[in-house]
Amino acid sequence: MRTVIVTDVPRPPRPALEALATVGVATVHEAQGRTGYLGPDLVARVPGAHVAGSVVTAVCWPGDNLMIHAAVEQCADGDVLVVTTTSPCRDGLFGELLATSLRRRGVRGAVLTTGVRDVAALRAMPFPVWSAAVSAQGTVKATAGAVNVPVAVGATLIHPGDALVADDDGVVVVPRAAAETVVIKAREREATEDATRAALDAGELGLDRYRLRPLLERLGVTYERY
Known part of the structure; x- marks a missing residue:
């Protein structure tokens, strides 16, 4: 893996994102030929949340959330942060303080293949988060990873700048070039x-x-x- 932060990623057209924000995950999944679903492991930690946004990716090492902090700088209004790790990890890489920083930048939510913590605070804000686990286990900030590189979640390859829709049914990704057609x-x-x-x-x-x-x-x- 290259330790790189990619900047100036193209986003889908804003009208397409706004339209996707009104459509359920199950409908989007069916509309694009039952592709793009990230699987049942990603659970909504803020029940009732429904978001759509442009993907910013962060690849971290297990137990290390350094690259999430680096990714915040690359996030803009209307984005959704997607976090993965180089090997399986369920530690609480994300919590209330990072959510506060992302919300200030207009980020719609976060999706993590890891754990999250401060769930009560996230619900109170509210800041929508989908994760594979809830864990009080903290992290270090010590190892370089990557921001805005393609990542795989399950069988789905996600590119920075893709569209993402998430609700109580889970998370689905729409390739940037297909967003308007899928709408x-x-x-x-x-x-x-x-x-x-x-x-x-x-x-x-x-x-x-x-x-x-x-x-x-x-x-x-x-x-x-x-």
Whole structure:
């Protein structure tokens, strides 16, 4: 890994980010072909939060949050900080003080594959955070890492400047070049879901709405009276 801080990363168009902020993670995930989801390990530590922003990445060493402090300087209004480590770590790399600094710069939230601490304070602020763990274990500031380099979270490769959406369902990343297209597809999906919701509320069964009866028949499912 190169120990580097990359500056002046291009961001997605602001209207696309504002539109994504009104769309749920599940809808965005479906709209881009069920890709970009960062997995169930990342849990919302501030329930009810829903954010969208441009990604700034930080790569730290386990138990060391030096590069998070370096990343704060590269963050701007509308960003979301994504933090990973060079090997698995659940220590509390992030807490109230870093959140205070990020909020002052207009950052929408943070996503960490590590632990976070000061959860009660984060909720009171509130500053939205998604993390793999909660841990009171503190950190040092001793080892160089990287800021604004591509990172992998699970099976998803994230580039600085990608769009990110996060809510109670988790976190999904949208490639920067695809953000506007995904907004259009997400709106189309919302319209379809609105029509389906109305039909189900009126009493139509999912078996009929989704035309599932022929599938059951092809699979050999039969009906028998009790």
